[in-house]
Amino acid sequence: MAEKDFKRCILFSDMDGTILKEGKLMKKKDAEMLLELQKAGHLVAFCTGRNEFEAMTAIQKNHLRYDYLILNNGSHIMDRYGKDIYKKTIPHELGMKILEYCRTLQDCYVYFYDSDRCLNLGSLNGTAMEYDGDRYKSLKDCSFTKEADKSGDFDILCVKPLEQGVDYSITRKIAEEIREQFGDQVTATMNESYLDITPKGNSKSSGMKQVVEWAGSDLETYCIGDSFNDLSLFEAVDHSYTFRRCNDQIKAAADHCVDYVYEVAEKILNN
Secondary structure, rough: OOOOOOEEEEEEEEOOOEEOOEEOOOOHHHHHHHHHHHHHHOEEEOOOOOOOOHHHHOOOOOOOOOOOOEEEEHHHHEEEOOOEEOOOOOOOHHHHHHHHHHHOOEEEEEEEEEOOOOEEEEEOOOEEEOOOOEEEEEEEEEEHHHHHHOOOOOOOEEEEEEOOOOOOOHHHHHHHHHHHHOOEEEEEOOOOOOEEEEEEEOHHHHHHHOOOOOOOOOOOEEEEOOHHHHHHHHHHOOEEEEEEEEEEEHHHHOOEEOOOOOHHHHHHHOO
């Protein structure tokens, strides 16, 4: 009996809530099976709202292997060697206007990343806090606004309500306001915790399409994710997966439900 033709696949995996929980592997077997995929000739891409520094910190800590990184919900794409395939940023002046607006929101954290460092507004008095790869640490006597104004263009801006109901109504309202004021220049994307603000026209699905164009249009595409910022990805791939534990809206949008990432890797290997 002739061997069946090998079909090369690529799996786009979200990070937080999918393969990671609080920065650590949810299941050791997930990482092991992603490596098995690569050994078999398939590709693995992490597709995340995280910026480069946050993503690389988690990847290195958990010894993850990848072929491509789709960062900032599609506005930054890198290959396994750290080479930028695509990058688009928010112009400084526009970013400052959005940050100033976000600072008027009550009971919200506000973040920015500018390819150099990740800062958030740590308190109502305007003190800046900087992410060091492990946690946010207060910068004494440093104004968040002044630190932001020293930056160049912004890779990503984020807003996180201090409290979030299961209906995500607070985040939805903020997203609507951002779109109304700045929607012709940026994209506001919801996920489970944050509202991500990135350059207009970018999404996880736009990043996926660019990677496929770069890596080979004959690839069969799979994805797995757990949040609202994964919905565009679900629509764009050949096979979409989410988790049985997820929000009903997320589950309804995916083709299949599983419990762990490794189950998708096994399905690809067994096809």
